[in-house]
Amino acid sequence: MVLILSIAYTGKNWQFKNCKRTGDFRFSCFGKANQKTDEECVASNCFQKKYRVTTNSSHKYPVAENILDREFSAKNENEVWVSDITYINASLRWLYLTVVIDLFDRTVIGWALSTSLATKQTSIKALEMALANRQIKVDSSLVFHSDRGIQYTCKEFVQEISKNKSVIRSMSRKGNCWDNAVCESFFKTLKVELIYKNNYKTKQEAEKSISEYIKTFYNTQRRHTYLDNLTIPEYTRYNQMLYRLGSVASVCKDPRYSSTLNLDGQFTK
Secondary structure (H helix, E strand, O other): OEEEEEEEEEOOEEEEEEEEEOOOOOOOEOOEOOOOOHHHHHHOOOOOOOOOOOOOOOOOOOOOOOOOOOOOOOOOOOOEEEEEEEEEEEOOEEEEEEEEEEOOOOEEEEEEEEOOOOHHHOHHHHHHHHHHHOOOOOOOOEEEEEOOOHHHHOHHHHHHHOOOOOEEEEEOOOOOHHHHHHHHHHHHHHHHHOHHHOOOOOHHHHHHHHHHHHHHHHOOOOOEHHHOOEOHHHHHHHHHHHHHOOOOOOHHHOHHHHOOEOOOOOEOO
16 A cells, blocks of 8 residues: 545645555545545546647747756756646636746746637736746846747747846747646646646636645645655755755755755754
């Protein structure tokens, strides 16, 4: 038997509980008490959803070089951002969720939910939120990676992102979703832990639910494998502490430190 983490919703707080699964079937359960149980989800195969392509690469707009080249890590905040768009089913219509993620700590720093794939409502809106949430230094260099979709290559978006001279654009190869694997991973996590357990009737209902998930759980309470099972705030505090000690920001993965230094900045035996 494999012991994994499960999350239940009670009131306004996300609470953790233990649940068991056999073999190698591991996932985090996230949802409200009156929604489908984990067993019902497994029985109904709700985790197996058909993949839908959101990227339209059949256009004549210029594309950027794949600078990221699947190097899905960053030593500091605002060094590399990745962005993508996915479908969200709401009753009889499709909604489109755009996100911007900082590769340093996997924080979702910008997002937008829209009823169309219009650039202003997707990539530009999510970018505007990301820029509002993060202060970009004038002398810094920020790589912004996306796919080759129209929402990221059209003149409207290029003009918007070019307002910040620190941004260097990067794009995935044509038809290769793995070049933007971090966004794909987030979408899968979001859908398994939240979307597939809900039956949204309206855009407003979906928007409130997704916003709550990102703000109060994913960015604050959820433990991330990439961060050595720390939450994002824990990872941030840990790196700030190590920086003050004269270490580089990413050494929290170094076992020499993780075994002797706790999150309060105190050395342990």
